[in-house]
Amino acid sequence: MEPVLEIRNLNVDYGLGDRAVQAVRDVSLTLHKGEVLGLAGESGSGKSTLAYGMTRLLAPPGAITGGEVIYHPEQGSPYDVLALSDRALRQFRWAETAIVFQGAMNSLNPVHKISTQLTDVLKAHEPKLSEHSRNARAREMLKLVGISTDRMDAFPHQLSGGMRQRVMIGMALILQPQVVIMDEPTTALDVVMQRQILGQLIDLRERLGFSVIFITHDLSLLVEFSNRIAIMYGGRIVEEAPAATLYRDALHPYSKGLLGSFPALRGPRRELSGIPGSPPDLAGMPTGCSFHPRCPKAFEPCSTAIPVLGRPDIPDGAGRSVACWLHPAEQPVG
Amino acid sequence: MRYFLQRIAFYLFTAWAAVTLNFFIPRLVPGDPVQALISKYQGQLSTKSIQSLYVLFGLDKHQSLWQQYIDYWKQIFHGDLGLSFTFFPAPVSQVIGQALPWTVLLVGITTIISFTLGTGLGVLAGWRRGSWADGLLPVTTFFSSIPYFWLGIIAIYLLAGPDSFFPSSGGFDSELVPAWDQYFIPSAIQHSLLPALTILVSSVSGWILGMRNMMVTVSSEDYITVAHAKGLPERRVALSYAARNALLPSVSGFALALGFIVGGTLLVEIVFSYPGLGFTLLQAVGAKDYPLMQGIFLIITIAVLVANLLADVAYLLLDPRTRKEG
Ligand SMILES: Nc1ncnc2c1ncn2[C@@H]1O[C@H](COP(=O)(O)OP(=O)(O)OP(=O)(O)O)[C@@H](O)[C@H]1O
Ligand code: SF4
Ligand SMILES: [Mg+2]
Numbered sequence: 251m252e253p254v255l256e257i258r259n260l261n262v263d264y265g266l267g268d269r270a271v272q273a274v275r276d277v278s279l280t281l282h283k284g285e286v287l288g289l290a291g292e293s294g295s296g297k298s299t300l301a302y303g304m305t306r307l308l309a310p311p312g313a314i315t316g317g318e319v320i321y322h323p324e325q326g327s328p329y330d331v332l333a334l335s336d337r338a339l340r341q342f343r344w345a346e347t348a349i350v351f352q353g354a355m356n357s358l359n360p361v362h363k364i365s366t367q368l369t370d371v372l373k374a375h376e377p378k379l380s381e382h383s384r385n386a387r388a389r390e391m392l393k394l395v396g397i398s399t400d401r402m403d404a405f406p407h408q409l410s411g412g413m414r415q416r417v418m419i420g421m422a423l424i425l426q427p428q429v430v431i432m433d434e435p436t437t438a439l440d441v442v443m444q445r446q447i448l449g450q451l452i453d454l455r456e457r458l459g460f461s462v463i464f465i466t467h468d469l470s471l472l473v474e475f476s477n478r479i480a481i482m483y484g485g486r487i488v489e490e491a492p493a494a495t496l497y498r499d500a501l502h503p504y505s506k507g508l509l510g511s512f513p514a515l516r517g518p519r520r521e522l523s524g525i526p527g528s529p530p531d532l533a534g535m536p537t538g539c540s541f542h543p544r545c546p547k548a549f550e551p552c553s554t555a556i557p558v559l560g561r562p563d564i565p566d567g568a569g570r571s572v573a574c575w576l577h578p579a580e581q582p583v584g
Numbered sequence: 585m586r587y588f589l590q591r592i593a594f595y596l597f598t599a600w601a602a603v604t605l606n607f608f609i610p611r612l613v614p615g616d617p618v619q620a621l622i623s624k625y626q627g628q629l630s631t632k633s634i635q636s637l638y639v640l641f642g643l644d645k646h647q648s649l650w651q652q653y654i655d656y657w658k659q660i661f662h663g664d665l666g667l668s669f670t671f672f673p674a675p676v677s678q679v680i681g682q683a684l685p686w687t688v689l690l691v692g693i694t695t696i697i698s699f700t701l702g703t704g705l706g707v708l709a710g711w712r713r714g715s716w717a718d719g720l721l722p723v724t725t726f727f728s729s730i731p732y733f734w735l736g737i738i739a740i741y742l743l744a745g746p747d748s749f750f751p752s753s754g755g756f757d758s759e760l761v762p763a764w765d766q767y768f769i770p771s772a773i774q775h776s777l778l779p780a781l782t783i784l785v786s787s788v789s790g791w792i793l794g795m796r797n798m799m800v801t802v803s804s805e806d807y808i809t810v811a812h813a814k815g816l817p818e819r820r821v822a823l824s825y826a827a828r829n830a831l832l833p834s835v836s837g838f839a840l841a842l843g844f845i846v847g848g849t850l851l852v853e854i855v856f857s858y859p860g861l862g863f864t865l866l867q868a869v870g871a872k873d874y875p876l877m878q879g880i881f882l883i884i885t886i887a888v889l890v891a892n893l894l895a896d897v898a899y900l901l902l903d904p905r906t907r908k909e910g
Contacts, residue, residue, distance in 0.1 A: 307813055309804065310714070343815030356806040359825050360905055361832075370824075374816045405904040421814075 251282040253322055254428050254461050255304070255347070260317035262296075262303040271532040273299040273312070275485040278559070281429065286452065286462040288472030288493065290508065291482035292529045297465045300482070301433050305347055306331065306339060321346060324428065345375050347429040348422035350415070350451075357418050358406035365402040368392075368421055375425055391420035395450065412443050419451055423458065430455075433465045444468075448475055469508050473497045481505045484530040484540035487559055491570035501562055501572045503545050539575065551575045587906070591896050595889050602885040607656045610874045611649075665882065666875035670867055676879035679864060684846070684883070686755050687860030690776050691845040691852070694783045699838045701784075702791025706834075707827045709792060710799020721796070724789030732786050736855035739782045750778045753857035779856045783849075787841075794837065798830035805829070832903055836895040843891025846884050 262274035273296045281287050289297050302308045304319045319331040323346065334342055351357045359367055368388035372379055379387075389399040395416040406414060422430050432451070434444070448464070452475055455462055464476055472479050473493055480490040481504065489502040500506045507525035527544035530536060536543055542552040551557075552575055560579020562572045571579070618637045622629055629637070647655070659665070665676035709717040727735070744752035756762065757771040802808065803826055811825040846861055853862035861880060868876035899906050 305813065307809055309809070340815040340817070343813055345815065349810070349813045351806055351810065357810045359807040359811070359829070361828055361903060362824070370816060370820065371814045374814070374820070407905045418810075 251285070253280045253320075254283045255281040255322070255463075256318075256320040256328075257300075257304055258318040258320065260300070260303055260319065261315045262299050262308065263313055263315050264299075265311045266313070272315075272535075273485050273532060274303055277317075277482075277485075277487055279480055279487060279490070281461050281463055283428075284455070284459055284461055285478060286455065286464055286476040288469075288476035288479040289463060289465045289482060290467065290469050290472055290479060292508075293467065294529050294532075295482040296485040297482055298433050299485075301349065301431050301463070301465060304331065305343070305349060305431065306334075307349070341375070344371055344422075344427065345425045346427050347431065348425070348427045349431045349433065350418045350422050351433055355411055355414065358414055360406050363403050363405055364392075364409070364417055368402075368417075368424060371421065371424055387424060391424045392417070394423065394454065395420040412447065415443075415447050416450070419447070419454070423454065423460070426458065427460060429461050429463065431463045431465070434467070445471065481508065484535060485532065486540070486573065488541070488574070489570075489572045490559070491572075495570060501564075501570075501577050502541075502574045503547050503576075504541050539573075547576060549575065588896065588900060591893070595893055599886065599889055602889075603657070603660060603882065604653075606878050606882055606885075607653055610878060611652075660882075665879035668868075668873055668876040668879075670871040670873040670876060676875050679876060680861065680879055680883060683859060683861045683864040686858060687846060687849055687853070687862065690779060690858065690860060691783065691849045692842070694780045695787070695838075695841050695845055698784050698787045699791055699834075699841065702788040703795045703831070703834055705788075706792040706795025707799055707822070707830070710796040710803065710830065711822045711826065713796070713800060720792065724792050727785050728787075728789035728793075730786065732782070733851050733855050735786050736779070736782050736852065739778055740855070744778060749774070751775050752778075755859040775858075779852050779858055783852055791834065791837075795830060795834055798833060799826055802826050802830045832899070835898045835902060839891050839895030839898055840888075841891075842894065843888040846887040 257277055257279045260274055260277045261272065263270040263272050265271060275296075277296075277300055279287070279300075289300070291297055299308070299312065302312065303314055306314070308314065314332060317332070320328050321331050321342070322328045331339070331342060331347075358364070365385065365388055368391060369381075369384040372384045372387060385402075389402060392399050392401065397413055397416055397420070401409065401413070406417075409417065430451070432448075448471060451462065462476075464472065466472060469479070473496075476493050478490065479493050479496045480487050481496075481502065482488065483504050489496070489500065489505045491500075496505060497509065500509055504525065525544055530540050530543075536553070538551070538553040538555055539545070539548070539557050542548040545552065555575075557573045557575045558579050559571050559573040561567050562570065562577035563580055564577065567577075567580070573579070618634065622634060622637075663677050665680070668674055668676045668679050671679050705717075705720065709720055730738075740752045744750045751757075751774065755772060755775050756768060757775075760768050760771055762768060808821065808825055811821040816825075849860065850862035850865065852858065853860045854866055857863065861883070865877065865880045867873070868880065
C-alpha cells in the first residue's frame with residue numbers, strides 16, 4: 251500500500267527548557283492511502299498532541315522539537331509538512347489534511363452562518379471560484395452529510411450537536427483532502443451518536459477515497475471501524491497492528507489491558523481503564539518502559555532500558571510492531 | 585423579538601418611574617423653589633408676583649397633586665422643564681440645550697475615538713500576545729489607575745498656561761461669540777483638545793485591556809483552531825473569527841459608555857471649567873436650582889436608558905444567539 255502521511259520520529263514538548271514535558275516522544279507512524287488508522291490510549295497519552303503536532307496546530311506552549319511529517323500529494327513529490335513556509339502551510343491545510351474535532355460543540359464560529367463558514371474555505375483556497383459555485387459546493391457538501399440545504403443560512407446554535415458534527419464533516423471534505431483526522435476529546439457526545447456519525451464518515455471514505463486517522467479512547471469503535479490500530483502510552487506508540495490482529499492477539503500488556511476493559515455503552519468513561527494504577531506523569535516519566543510500574547508482566551530489563559518499537563519476534567509478526575521486552579524488536583521502526 | 589419587546593416595556597417603565605420620582609422628590613423636600621427664589625431676591629417681590637411665580641413653577645397650591653402630575657407630564661412632552669433660578673428667567677430646557685452640545689461633542693467624540701482606538705489596539709495586543717504589544721499593557725494600566733481629576737490637574741499644570749497652545753479652562757475664547765464661523769470653531773476645538781486628551785488617556789486602557797483579554801479568551805476556542813486548520817488567511821482568523829466574537833462584550837460596554845457621556849463627565853468639566861452639562865449641574869447644585877437639577881437628571885436618565893436600548897439592539901445585531909426565532 252502507498253503511504254500518504256508518514257510521521258517520523260516526531261517529538262512534541264509543552265514548555266521550554268527544564269520545565270518542558272515531553273507529550274509526544276519519538277513517534278513514527280504511517281498512514282496509507284484509503285485506510286482508517288485508529289489511535290487509542292488513555293486520557294493524557296498524547297493523542298491530540300500528536301494530531302495537533304503533525305498538522306502544526308499546536309498552541310503555545312506546545313512546540314515540535316524534532317521529527318518529520320512527510321506528506322505524499324496526489325501529484326508531485328513528497329514533502330515535509332514541518333518544513334513548509336507559512337504560506338505553503340496555509341495552502342496545505344484543509345486542502346490536503348482536514349481535521350474534525352469530533353464531539354467538540356464549539357468547532358463552528360457562533361456568529362457566522364453555516365454557509366459563510368463552508369464557503370470561506372473555498373474563498374481562501376480556490377479564489378477563482380464564483381460565489382455561485384461556492385454556494386453550490388457548500389450545498390452539495392451538506393447534502394453529502396445528510397443535512398437539508400435549507401440549513402445553509404442557519405447559525406450554529408440553531409443546529410443540534412449531531413448536525414453540527416455532520417456540518418464539520420461536510421466542511422472537512424469540501425476541498426477533497428487526502429487525509430481526514432478525527433479527534434474525539436474526553437467529553438464526547440453520546441456513544442450511539444458517535445457510532446452513527448463515524449459510520450457515515452467511513453461510508454463517505456469508501457466513495458471519496460480519503461484516508462482517516464481516528465483518535466479515541468474507545469477501542470471497541472476502532473476494532474469495528476478501522477483497518478489498523480496504534481496504541482499510545484505516555485507519549486509513545488507502544489503497539490501497532492491490523493485491527494483484527496490486535497483484537498485477537500494483542501502483544502503489549504497495555505493493549506491487552508485496554509482490550510480487556512471495553513467500556514459499557516453508557517456509564518462513566520473511567521471504567522475504560524481496567525488497568526490498575528494511573529497514567530504516567532509526563533514530568534516524571536518512569537525509567538525504562540514507562541508502563542513498568544503498572545505492568546503485570548514486568549521483568550528485569552523493563553525498569554532500566556526503553557524497549558524500541560519494532561517487528562515482534564513471533565512467527566506471523568509481519569505488518570505489526572510492538573515496544574515491549576517480552577517481544578524484542580527484530581527490526582526497529584523509524 | 586419577544587425578548588426585545590420585553591426590554592422596551594422595561595425601559596418605558598423605568599423612564600416612567602424616573603419621571604415620577606423627578607416629580608415627587610422636590611415636592612417632598614422641605615421648602616420649595618419659590619421660597620428659595622424669594623430669599624434670593626430678598627423681599628423685593630410683591631405678593632402678586634410671588635403668586636405668579638408659583639404658577640410659573642407649576643407649584644400652584646390650588647391644584648390637586650394628581651392634576652399637577654398630569655400637567656407635569658404634559659409639560660415634559662412639550663419639552664418644558666420649568667424655569668431655572670440660576671439663569672432666571674431662562675427655561676431649564678434652554679439652559680440644558682446650551683450646555684448639552686458641548687458635552688456631547690467633547691465627550692461623545694472622545695468616547696468614540698477612545699473605543700475605536702482601544703479596541704483596535706486590544707485586538708492587536710490580544711492576537712500578538714507575547715510580542716512587543718504586551719509592552720503596551722503596563723503603560724496603559726498605569727494611566728488608567730491615576731484618578732481622573734488628578735490627571736486633569738497634572739495636564740493643566742504641565743501643558744496649559746498663559747503662553748501655551750492649550751487653554752486651561754473654558755470651552756472657547758471668551759472674546760468670541762458662539763457661532764459656526766471660522767473664528768469660533770477653531771477656538772472651540774483648541775479648548776477641547778486638553779480635556780479630550782485626558783479623557784482619552786484615562787479611558788483608552790480600559791478598552792485595550794477588555795478587548796485584549798477577550799481576544800486571549802476567544803483565541804483558545806475550538807472554532808479558532810478550526811479556522812487555522814482551514815488555512816484561512818491570518819487576517820480573517822484574527823478579525824472575522826477572533827475579534828468578531830471578542831467584540832461582543834465590548835460593544836455593550838460601549839453603548840453604556842455612550843449613555844454616561846451625559847452624566848459621567850462631571851469631573852472633566854469641573855477641572856477644565858468646560859461649559860457642558862456636568863459643569864452646569866455643579867452650578868445648579870451650588871445654587872440649589874432644583875428645576876435645573878431635575879431637568880439634568882431627567883436627561884441623564886433618558887440617556888442611560890437609550891444607551892441600554894442601544895446595547896440591546898447592538899447585541900441583537902451582532903450575536904445571532906440572542907435572536908430567537910419566531
Ligand atoms: N497546553 C498544555 N500545556 C502543558 N501540557 C499540556 C498541554 N496540553 C496537553 N498537555 C499535556 O500533554 C499530555 C497529552 O495531552 P493530550 O491532550 O495530547 O492527550 P490525549 O491523549 O489527547 O488525551 P484525551 O484522550 O483526554 O484527549 C497530557 O499529559 C497533558 O497534560
Ligand atoms: S516492556 Fe516490560 S514493563 Fe513494558 S510492557 Fe513489556 S513487559 Fe511490561
Ligand atoms: Mg485529546
